[in-house]
Amino acid sequence: MQQLLRISRAIDRLNTWIGQLTYGLVLIMVIVGVWNVIATNLGRFFGQSLTSNAFLEIQWYLFAIIFLLGAPYTLLQNGHVRVDIFYKDWSRKRKAWVDFLGALLLLLPFSLLGIYFSYGTVINSWKILEMSPDPSGLPRYPIKSMIIVCFILLILQGISEAIKNWAIIQERDRITRE
Numbered sequence: 001m002q003q004l005l006r007i008s009r010a011i012d013r014l015n016t017w018i019g020q021l022t023y024g025l026v027l028i029m030v031i032v033g034v035w036n037v038i039a040t041n042l043g044r045f046f047g048q049s050l051t052s053n054a055f056l057e058i059q060w061y062l063f064a065i066i067f068l069l070g071a072p073y074t075l076l077q078n079g080h081v082r083v084d085i086f087y088k089d090w091s092r093k094r095k096a097w098v099d100f101l102g103a104l105l106l107l108l109p110f111s112l113l114g115i116y117f118s119y120g121t122v123i124n125s126w127k128i129l130e131m132s133p134d135p136s137g138l139p140r141y142p143i144k145s146m147i148i149v150c151f152i153l154l155i156l157q158g159i160s161e162a163i164k165n166w167a168i169i170q171e172r173d174r175i176t177r178e
């Protein structure tokens with residue numbers, strides 16, 4: 001169990017690092033968004049375009065990256081929305097059972113299906129080096145790859161959560177807190 005918990009902690013560190021990186025991306029996205037608004041309005045005033053489709057797409061790409069890379073971090077922080085009418089009153093061990101089974105029976109299969117169904121689209125996008133159809137648009141293939149990255153990170157975090165919950169189920173609470 002100690003080795004599994006070490007693996008869990010390594011996965012948690014990875015997703016914490018990536019989650020903290022997304023905090024910085026939020027600031028960049030907001031700055032790009034503010035620029036897009038100011039440049040569009042100033043451009044109308046001066047009769048010239050001061051922004052481009054690339055800036056609009058950068059904002060959209062940043063939002064997608066924040067959402068996709070933030071999902072595993074949110075799972076780590078137990079921040080996903082849940083209907084906890086019953087859950088909130090359950091014992092720690094019962095919650096661990098629900099979370100353990102949820103990770104194994106719902107999260108992991110869903111993430112594997114997500115990879116399976118998006119893989120072909122991502123590979124085709126890379127094969128043709130897909131570009132945005134808009135003038136001065138950006139490449140689409142890198143952002144599409146983030147879908148698979150998200151699901152891989154969700155699988156890893158699901159494994160980490162399953163390990164931690166299994167330790168609770170096995171009543172090794174002391175181990176999970178170390």
